[in-house]
Amino acid sequence: MADTSIRPYRVAIAQADLDDLAARLANVRWPDELPGVGGAYGMTTARVRHLTEYWRDTFDWRALEARLNAYPQFVTEIDGEQIHFLHVRSARADATPLILTHGWPGSVVEYLNVIEPLTAPADPDAPAFHLVIPSMPGYGFSGPTRSAGWHRWRIAAAWRTLMARLGYERYGAVGNDAGSMISPELGRLDGEHVIGVHVTQVFSFPSGDPAEFEKFTPTDYAALQHLQWFYENKFSFNTVQSQQPQTLAFALADSPVGLLAWNAQLMGESLDDEFVVSNVAIYWLTRTGGSSIRLYYEDAQHTPETDGPTTVPLGVAMFAGDFQSMRPLADRDHANIVSWNSYGTENPDEVGGHYAAHEFPDVLSRDIRTFFAML
Numbered sequence: 001m002a003d004t005s006i007r008p009y010r011v012a013i014a015q016a017d018l019d020d021l022a023a024r025l026a027n028v029r030w031p032d033e034l035p036g037v038g039g040a041y042g043m044t045t046a047r048v049r050h051l052t053e054y055w056r057d058t059f060d061w062r063a064l065e066a067r068l069n070a071y072p073q074f075v076t077e078i079d080g081e082q083i084h085f086l087h088v089r090s091a092r093a094d095a096t097p098l099i100l101t102h103g104w105p106g107s108v109v110e111y112l113n114v115i116e117p118l119t120a121p122a123d124p125d126a127p128a129f130h131l132v133i134p135s136m137p138g139y140g141f142s143g144p145t146r147s148a149g150w151h152r153w154r155i156a157a158a159w160r161t162l163m164a165r166l167g168y169e170r171y172g173a174v175g176n177d178a179g180s181m182i183s184p185e186l187g188r189l190d191g192e193h194v195i196g197v198h199v200t201q202v203f204s205f206p207s208g209d210p211a212e213f214e215k216f217t218p219t220d221y222a223a224l225q226h227l228q229w230f231y232e233n234k235f236s237f238n239t240v241q242s243q244q245p246q247t248l249a250f251a252l253a254d255s256p257v258g259l260l261a262w263n264a265q266l267m268g269e270s271l272d273d274e275f276v277v278s279n280v281a282i283y284w285l286t287r288t289g290g291s292s293i294r295l296y297y298e299d300a301q302h303t304p305e306t307d308g309p310t311t312v313p314l315g316v317a318m319f320a321g322d323f324q325s326m327r328p329l330a331d332r333d334h335a336n337i338v339s340w341n342s343y344g345t346e347n348p349d350e351v352g353g354h355y356a357a358h359e360f361p362d363v364l365s366r367d368i369r370t371f372f373a374m375l
Contacts, residue, residue: 103177187312223324249290315371320344321353
C-alpha cells in the first residue's frame with residue numbers, strides 16, 4: 001500500500017558532499033576558448049570563471065540551508081515519487097491557498113522572496129495566501145525520479161493529489177517557466193477546485209494558420225521576432241534535453257562547473273550571483289542535474305492531453321526582460337483570460353527578467369493579489 005503520509009523535512013547536506021564539491025571547484029579543467037568571439041559560441045570562460053570563483057570563495061551553502069529551514073518543509077510520496085515542498089501558512093483566517101511551481105533551471109529558491117509579501121501583506125485589506133511551493137519531480141530536494149513519464153500533465157495530476165492531501169478544496173495555481181505550462185494544465189485537470197491560474201508566460205505559438213496573424217499588433221510582431229531570435233540563438237538546450245538528456249547527464253553529474261555553465265546559460269547577468277549559484281548548488285548537491293532535464297524529453301514524447309482551450313480564469317504578468325506572450329495566440333488556447341499585464345515597458349525599474357518572483361517580488365506579488373481578488 002502506498003505511503004500517503006506527510007513527513008517533516010529539513011535540508012541537511014552532509015559535510016563530505018560539501019568537501020567533495022570544494023575539491024572539484026579547486027581543480028577545474030578549463031576549456032580552450034577562441035579569442036575575440038565573445039558569447040557567439042556560448043557561455044564565456046570569463047562568465048563561468050566569475051561564477052565559479054563566487055561559488056568557491058564566497059557562497060555559503062549553510063546559510064542557504066538555514067534560510068530554507070526557516071520555513072516548514074515536508075515530503076510525501078505521490079505516484080511512486082518523493083515530493084518535497086515548502087508549506088507556509090498565513091496567519092490570516094481568510095487566506096487563499098496557492099501552489100507555486102518553478103521551472104528549469106530554477107528551484108523553490110525562485111519563490112523565497114514572495115513568501116512574506118503573499119502570506120503577510122502589509123495592507124490588512126490586501127488578500128493573503130497559504131503557500132505550497134513544491135520541488136518538481138526529479139528536481140532538487142524531491143530527488144531524482146525513479147520512473148519514466150514525468151511530463152507536465154503527470155506533474156499537474158501530482159499537484160492535484162498534493163493539494164487534496166493537504167485538505168485544500170479551493171485553491172489557486174501560480175507558475176513560472178515550466179510552472180507556466182503545468183499550472184494551466186492543473187486548472188484544466190482540477191477545475192472543480194482551482195479558482196484561478198496566474199502565470200508569467202503563456203507559451204502559445206503560431207500553428208501555421210495565416211489567419212492567426214490577422215489580430216496581431218506591432219507589439220505581438222515584436223514578440224514574435226524576439227521568439228524567432230531566441231529559437232535561432234538560444235534554443236540548443238531544449239533540443240538536447242528533448243532528445244538525449246541522458247547523454248548530457250554524465251557531464252552534469254560529474255562536473256559542478258559543467259553544471260554551472262549549462263544551467264546558468266539561461267540566467268542573465270542581471271541576476272545576482274547568490275541567486276544563480278544557489279539554484280545550481282541545489283541541483284549539484286541533490287544530484288538532480290540529469291533527472292531535471294528529463295522533463296523536456298517526457299514532454300516531447302508525450303501526446304498533449306488537451307481538449308480545447310482552458311476555461312479556468314487566467315492572469316498573466318509579463319516582464320520586459322523575459323519571453324513575451326502574444327495575446328491573439330493566448331486567447332486561442334485560453335478562453336478565460338481576465339488579467340493581462342506587462343511590466344517594464346514604461347518603468348525601467350520593473351524590467352525584470354525570467355525570475356520576476358526573485359527580482360521584483362513586490363511587483364509580482366501585487367499582480368497576484370490583484371488577480372485573485374477579482375475572482
